[in-house]
Amino acid sequence: MIDRRFFTGAGGLWLACAAVSRRARAAARAEIRMRSDVDGAAVWFDPVGLWVEPGTTVRWVIESNVHTVTAYHPDNDGHSLRIPETAQPWDSGYLVNPGDAFEVTLTVPGVYDYYCAPHEEGGMVGRIVVGAPSGPGSRPFEYFKTLDPVPSWLDVPDAAQRNFPSIDRIVAERAVRRH
Numbered sequence: 001m002i003d004r005r006f007f008t009g010a011g012g013l014w015l016a017c018a019a020v021s022r023r024a025r026a027a028a029r030a031e032i033r034m035r036s037d038v039d040g041a042a043v044w045f046d047p048v049g050l051w052v053e054p055g056t057t058v059r060w061v062i063e064s065n066v067h068t069v070t071a072y073h074p075d076n077d078g079h080s081l082r083i084p085e086t087a088q089p090w091d092s093g094y095l096v097n098p099g100d101a102f103e104v105t106l107t108v109p110g111v112y113d114y115y116c117a118p119h120e121e122g123g124m125v126g127r128i129v130v131g132a133p134s135g136p137g138s139r140p141f142e143y144f145k146t147l148d149p150v151p152s153w154l155d156v157p158d159a160a161q162r163n164f165p166s167i168d169r170i171v172a173e174r175a176v177r178r179h
């Protein structure tokens with residue numbers, strides 16, 4: 001059931017991209033589900049890695065548990081900058097009911113890393129590549145330690161670092177699922 005739903009979503013994304021190439025700048029859309037196992041011990045974004053065309057509206061939907069969708073950006077509690085410099089940061093706030101959704105339209109090309117505020121330490125993070133990968137999200141997690149002066153941003157927790165799919169894999173596979 002869950003697998004079928006995922007493949008339906010991926011097919012929809014492919015159709016949306018194909019439509020964009022045929023009709024100039026149609027409204028491309030993609031969906032990411034916010035999931036949990038029964039006892040809440042495991043939580044994740046599905047897919048965890050996604051490639052989209054610039055201008056795509058990405059929609060996150062709660063399937064179970066309570067989550068946020070929050071961009072890695074200093075405006076969000078001092079997190080390190082891991083979205084393009086000129087992109088608008090976002091924070092959904094708490095989404096608590098199944099079916100609750102939040103969406104952003106991503107126009108600036110580059111890599112966007114984001115997290116779920118209550119579950120970041122548990123590794124609930126995701127990565128979206130918009131067009132060609134570039135920007136702070138394409139750099140190593142410690143990149144800001146070499147800036148002068150060094151910003152007092154938060155480190156990305158180890159469990160979170162481990163769960164980001166590589167940019168190469170996202171570009172090659174378009175949608176990467178947690179295994």
Ligand SMILES: [Cu+2]
Nearest residue numbers: 067116119124
């Ligand atoms: Cu969460």
